[in-house]
Amino acid sequence: MSDRATPASPPRRTFLMVLPLIAFIGLALLFWFRLGGGDPSRIPSALIGRPAPQTVLPPLEGLQADNAQVPGLDPAAFKGKVSLVNVWASWCVPCHDEAPLLTELAKDKRFQLVGINYKDAADNARRFLGRYGNPFGHVGVDANGRASIEWGVYGVPETFVVGREGTIVYKLVGPITPQNLTTVLMPQIEKALKAAGS
Numbered sequence: 001m002s003d004r005a006t007p008a009s010p011p012r013r014t015f016l017m018v019l020p021l022i023a024f025i026g027l028a029l030l031f032w033f034r035l036g037g038g039d040p041s042r043i044p045s046a047l048i049g050r051p052a053p054q055t056v057l058p059p060l061e062g063l064q065a066d067n068a069q070v071p072g073l074d075p076a077a078f079k080g081k082v083s084l085v086n087v088w089a090s091w092c093v094p095c096h097d098e099a100p101l102l103t104e105l106a107k108d109k110r111f112q113l114v115g116i117n118y119k120d121a122a123d124n125a126r127r128f129l130g131r132y133g134n135p136f137g138h139v140g141v142d143a144n145g146r147a148s149i150e151w152g153v154y155g156v157p158e159t160f161v162v163g164r165e166g167t168i169v170y171k172l173v174g175p176i177t178p179q180n181l182t183t184v185l186m187p188q189i190e191k192a193l194k195a196a197g198s
Contacts, residue, residue, distance in 0.1 A: 047152050050167065050168060052075060053150040053151055056140075057147055058141050059140070060117055060122060060139045063125075063126055063139055070137070070138065074138070075166065077112070077114065078114075081112050082189065083111060084105065086136070087115075087158045088118065088157050089117065089156050092118075092156045097177075098157055099133075103132060105181075106135035106136075113135045113136045114138045115139040115140070119142065158171065159172040159176060164195075
């Protein structure tokens with residue numbers, strides 16, 4: 001009888017070759033379900049239920065409303081008001097698509113709209129708001145993207161609902177659309193308004 005080891009049988013060898021693929025598929029499915037079933041707007045945020053970042057951002061120079069400079073972002077602006085914080089840029093294609101919806105939202109005076117202009121040229125940002133109208137009462141300039149990292153932004157556009165106590169209560173990843181505005185965002189805003197006894 002020979003002392004040489006016999007090679008692995010074909011079924012066992014096939015199983016060993018397929019095992020990494022099975023592990024990969026298992027991990028992919030786990031991430032898929034944990035991250036909202038593939039819907040990026042449902043990616044959970046670690047900031048939900050926590051105070052909005054206390055980052056002060058300078059104003060977008062030259063952006064005027066009622067012959068006055070539109071203020072930048074001061075965290076004190078969140079106190080006592082329900083706020084919709086939108087992170088946007090003029091170079092962001094979906095931001096152009098959602099801009100008319102933000103203009104419509106700005107007509108509802110029960111909450112305020114706050115903009116964070118992300119890594120944008122000031123001239124381009126002003127042109128963008130000139131084209132669609134400025135829905136924001138405050139526009140903070142995040143020139144280097146650090147403030148957006150503090151907000152947990154994955155990419156523009158993203159929108160946050162901040163309650164009257166200054167706590168982030170909801171995050172929408174991706175653009176506001178007519179569908180998610182009706183089915184998700186407005187219900188979250190209404191919930192924040194009711195929680196504050198509006």
